[in-house]
Amino acid sequence: MNGDEPLEVVPVRHYRQWLAAAGVALGAAMLVHALLAKIPTGLWNCVTTHGQRRCSPVLQWRFHWDVVSQYFTTGPILRGLLMTIELTVLSMVAGILIGIVVAVMRLSRNRLLSSVAWSYTWFFRGTPVLVQLIFWFNIAALFPTLGFGIPFGTVFFKVNVLSVFTKFVSVLVALALNEGAYMSEIVRGGILAVDEGQVEAASSLGLTRLQTMRLVVLPQAMRVIIPPTGNEVISMLKTTSLASTVALGELLMSVEHVYNSTYQVIPLLIVASLWYIVISTVLSVGQFYVERHYAKGSLRTPPPTPVQRLRADLSGIGRKLRERPSFLRTATSR
Amino acid sequence: MSSPMIHAVGVRKSYGMIDVLRGVTMSVARGEVACLIGPSGSGKSTFLRCINHLEKHDAGVLNVDGSFVGYEQRGAKLYELNDKEICAERARIGMVFQRFNLFAHLTALENITLGPIRVRGLDEKVAIARARELLDRVGLRDRDGNYPSQLSGGQQQRVAIARALAMDPKLMLFDEPTSALDPELVGEVLDVMKDLAHSGMSMIVVTHEMGFAREVADQVIFMDEGIVVEAGAPEQMLSQPRSPRLVNFLSKVL
Numbered sequence: 369m370n371g372d373e374p375l376e377v378v379p380v381r382h383y384r385q386w387l388a389a390a391g392v393a394l395g396a397a398m399l400v401h402a403l404l405a406k407i408p409t410g411l412w413n414c415v416t417t418h419g420q421r422r423c424s425p426v427l428q429w430r431f432h433w434d435v436v437s438q439y440f441t442t443g444p445i446l447r448g449l450l451m452t453i454e455l456t457v458l459s460m461v462a463g464i465l466i467g468i469v470v471a472v473m474r475l476s477r478n479r480l481l482s483s484v485a486w487s488y489t490w491f492f493r494g495t496p497v498l499v500q501l502i503f504w505f506n507i508a509a510l511f512p513t514l515g516f517g518i519p520f521g522t523v524f525f526k527v528n529v530l531s532v533f534t535k536f537v538s539v540l541v542a543l544a545l546n547e548g549a550y551m552s553e554i555v556r557g558g559i560l561a562v563d564e565g566q567v568e569a570a571s572s573l574g575l576t577r578l579q580t581m582r583l584v585v586l587p588q589a590m591r592v593i594i595p596p597t598g599n600e601v602i603s604m605l606k607t608t609s610l611a612s613t614v615a616l617g618e619l620l621m622s623v624e625h626v627y628n629s630t631y632q633v634i635p636l637l638i639v640a641s642l643w644y645i646v647i648s649t650v651l652s653v654g655q656f657y658v659e660r661h662y663a664k665g666s667l668r669t670p671p672p673t674p675v676q677r678l679r680a681d682l683s684g685i686g687r688k689l690r691e692r693p694s695f696l697r698t699a700t701s702r
Numbered sequence: 703m704s705s706p707m708i709h710a711v712g713v714r715k716s717y718g719m720i721d722v723l724r725g726v727t728m729s730v731a732r733g734e735v736a737c738l739i740g741p742s743g744s745g746k747s748t749f750l751r752c753i754n755h756l757e758k759h760d761a762g763v764l765n766v767d768g769s770f771v772g773y774e775q776r777g778a779k780l781y782e783l784n785d786k787e788i789c790a791e792r793a794r795i796g797m798v799f800q801r802f803n804l805f806a807h808l809t810a811l812e813n814i815t816l817g818p819i820r821v822r823g824l825d826e827k828v829a830i831a832r833a834r835e836l837l838d839r840v841g842l843r844d845r846d847g848n849y850p851s852q853l854s855g856g857q858q859q860r861v862a863i864a865r866a867l868a869m870d871p872k873l874m875l876f877d878e879p880t881s882a883l884d885p886e887l888v889g890e891v892l893d894v895m896k897d898l899a900h901s902g903m904s905m906i907v908v909t910h911e912m913g914f915a916r917e918v919a920d921q922v923i924f925m926d927e928g929i930v931v932e933a934g935a936p937e938q939m940l941s942q943p944r945s946p947r948l949v950n951f952l953s954k955v956l
Contacts, residue, residue, distance in 0.1 A: 574793025
């Protein structure tokens, strides 16, 4: 050894990591097997050929995938899905608007406004959403008619509550009011995260407080508001299933309707679950792009889109294959 | 004789138990550059913020360009102005902050055009053309599309000066404009400010840059513990200070 010869570099081998990976792979295989395995139904299928009778057991997927695919895109299920999406969108839009108003009230210098906002959040976060939902569904028992006028004074016009608070409206009201309470805290957090100096700079330019909120504070608060709001949207998507308790025909109700007559409970629950997963996946992708939009100005370079990342990863692998690691080169050149 | 730009007599301000301003009296003429110096906590920044009503003073007279800040005199009473009127007053007073406070979600150009478009109601094309002129003036012609996070501290502060100038202010307030900058970036900001001073802008500058004060200021005002201790021409103030407190302060910063 004169010290000039290239030395071979031997990277650390991660044996325990490999062992763990093997374990996980085994578990994954077991799961796939359980999902796709077929089991005997107890029936036999017999065929007679050349006077010989042969029987084999009739097999059936444990998870009844045939039933799942049979119902996946049927009319009643799709109608339920549509209502679930409608409920999610409407109650989130209303919830976000309520949340912004309540958050701004909460941050107001007026003590009455801020304490009303605080009480709102306190009440609607403090009671279960299912209880609120059943409450609004039964609101007509408490107020058969709604009168608009001066408290303890004249009533200008009246509304029949039963005709206004249909199943759909009462579910929507319950979900929106409940969501408003959570959203108000999210929006408030976002507003508080914007540096005080931004408000001062805006005021020194002569912007009114409303303009400052709309043009300077909220656009910057969005960056903080969006990730938890994405959570809320996905959570809302699934919370709408509570509407099945008042027999509103959303996704869960429509599969319940089917399995109540066919008794194929699990496959139909799978149908509903698959749809929930599909929609929440779409929502997550949407969230990524909204986040990217509002990140402008806060990052020197925006994060790559999944497509860009995939392309970078693939070209990275290609490069690795083309340029072999240096230790291999030295080892073979010897 | 026209009224001075700033006329302050016995301005007081306290936060709870702490008296920050204990009777500030000063006068700054139109077109004059006044440098406010003094140890930290002496009330310089608070006084500056009272001038555009970011802080309300509790007592005393504070006139800007002949009218009361944040108040209107009708007979023997001062009526507090409403939000809109205060905004209109502020629009004519430019302010530059220690930490720049550029709007992080807007480009340099959008930072400059926001005020003119939204407050002055200027046409977007006119505002953009004017903003480009101002960017050119502060030496950042090709930085119009950059977000603040993509600019150095010195560049951000120069954009902030351009943003304030876009409102055609009659008075510019600088709150320690170079204190948050790396030493090698201080010069570029001071150069822009010198330019502005030579153009005849009325300026009040809270600063620790004694060199700048000596070279550019018409008047140096030394504040300590909430009052003006000594005021005068820069040469006399910095070379022949009279009050022991100023002597002591200068021995620390020079």
